[in-house]
Amino acid sequence: MPPTQIYGTMTSTTSKETLASAITVGYRSFDLAERYETGKAVGEGFKAYLEIPGRKRSDLWVVSKLDGLPSEGYEAVKSRVVEMLKLANLEYFDVLLIHHPLRRGANLDSLDGEDLRDPNGQGWKFFAENIETAWGSMSRLVSDGLATEVGVSNFYEQHLKLLQSSIQAKGGSPVAWSQSYVDGAHHQKALVDHCQANSIQVMAYRPLAFSQVYQMIEPLAGVFPVGEQEQPESPQALTMEWLASRGISPVSSSADEGRMKANFEAGRRGEAANPAWASEMQKVFDKVAAELETIEMYGGVDECAGCFETMGAG
Numbered sequence: 001m002p003p004t005q006i007y008g009t010m011t012s013t014t015s016k017e018t019l020a021s022a023i024t025v026g027y028r029s030f031d032l033a034e035r036y037e038t039g040k041a042v043g044e045g046f047k048a049y050l051e052i053p054g055r056k057r058s059d060l061w062v063v064s065k066l067d068g069l070p071s072e073g074y075e076a077v078k079s080r081v082v083e084m085l086k087l088a089n090l091e092y093f094d095v096l097l098i099h100h101p102l103r104r105g106a107n108l109d110s111l112d113g114e115d116l117r118d119p120n121g122q123g124w125k126f127f128a129e130n131i132e133t134a135w136g137s138m139s140r141l142v143s144d145g146l147a148t149e150v151g152v153s154n155f156y157e158q159h160l161k162l163l164q165s166s167i168q169a170k171g172g173s174p175v176a177w178s179q180s181y182v183d184g185a186h187h188q189k190a191l192v193d194h195c196q197a198n199s200i201q202v203m204a205y206r207p208l209a210f211s212q213v214y215q216m217i218e219p220l221a222g223v224f225p226v227g228e229q230e231q232p233e234s235p236q237a238l239t240m241e242w243l244a245s246r247g248i249s250p251v252s253s254s255a256d257e258g259r260m261k262a263n264f265e266a267g268r269r270g271e272a273a274n275p276a277w278a279s280e281m282q283k284v285f286d287k288v289a290a291e292l293e294t295i296e297m298y299g300g301v302d303e304c305a306g307c308f309e310t311m312g313a314g
């Protein structure tokens with residue numbers, strides 16, 4: 001069974017100590033990226049864990065992400081991954097993803113949404129012209145033992161369909177994982193359904209970052225009790241349970257060990273949820289999604305993901 005609770009290492013609060021706390025509460029799966037500035041601390045955390053007698057590499061399940069489409073030659077891509085592994089103190093990644101469908105180093109904080117939407121714009125053109133080469137390199141990384149499985153991040157159905165038809169025509173590793181922004185208001189049902197129908201496992205990033213907004217919205221009053229953040233009925237805990245009950249692996253983080261534990265345990269409850277509970281939970285989050293416009297007005301949305309979602313759509 002694939003891991004369902006993944007600890008994210010993007011934020012500047014990530015340290016060797018927070019990694020140790022995450023391990024203490026039960027996390028064994030971690031999300032890294034070439035572009036995150038926390039690589040050194042995370043590598044030190046893995047090293048400290050693996051130095052404890054009895055601990056082994058196979059206890060951990062580590063995802064990392066190459067910055068953008070790896071469109072340069074294979075040897076150059078391989079040397080980037082070798083550097084990423086060196087920093088992480090590992091010999092292979094369990095999963096390696098393409099972080100986003102643009103060029104390496106693209107400024108994700110100020111994307112040109114209009115250009116990305118345009119099927120003749122630079123963004124979509126670059127993607128369509130380079131995805132085949134990029135996937136060829138991803139597949140070779142698997143053959144060379146640097147990654148066990150490969151996948152994508154910030155790809156939507158239009159990206160996946162192009163990639164899947166290229167794999168069908170040219171061969172290559174299957175797309176095993178897709179990591180994208182999914183939270184209580186943004187369910188990404190079409191994307192998740194497409195992935196699950198094509199045996200692509202889904203990871204949901206930033207599932208909690210905007211959930212405090214739900215409690216500010218009048219029609220959602222009473223849906224989630226206001227109080228301790230660690231309680232099982234908090235929006236954060238219920239989001240973790242609901243995602244896990246949909247067969248989605250949440251990628252979340254907290255700087256606080258109590259909240260990490262609450263999140264981890266909530267996800268575990270979701271994994272074991274029965275269909276009746278899952279359908280009740282779906283009704284709760286349908287109420288949240290019905291307030292999407294207000295939630296976004298309060299800033300409850302990852303705008304970068306929104307740009308990728310409409311990429312190439314015209």
Ligand SMILES: NC(=O)c1ccc[n+]([C@@H]2O[C@H](COP(=O)([O-])OP(=O)(O)OC[C@H]3O[C@@H](n4cnc5c(N)ncnc54)[C@H](OP(=O)(O)O)[C@@H]3O)[C@@H](O)[C@H]2O)c1
Pocket residue numbers: 007008009010011031032099153154179180205206207208209210229230234236237251252253254255256259260262263
């Ligand atoms: N593929 C991509 O493009 C992409 C993009 C963004 C993120 N990611 C991945 O997703 C991971 C998670 O992203 P993220 O950290 O932005 O979002 P997140 O994990 O959804 O939310 C983190 C925020 O929620 C708070 N929080 C966590 N648990 C809580 C709880 N039980 N109660 C109340 N507040 C809680 C945290 O505050 P405290 O720390 O104070 O608890 C923090 O402010 C990243 O580390 C990264 O690995 C991937």
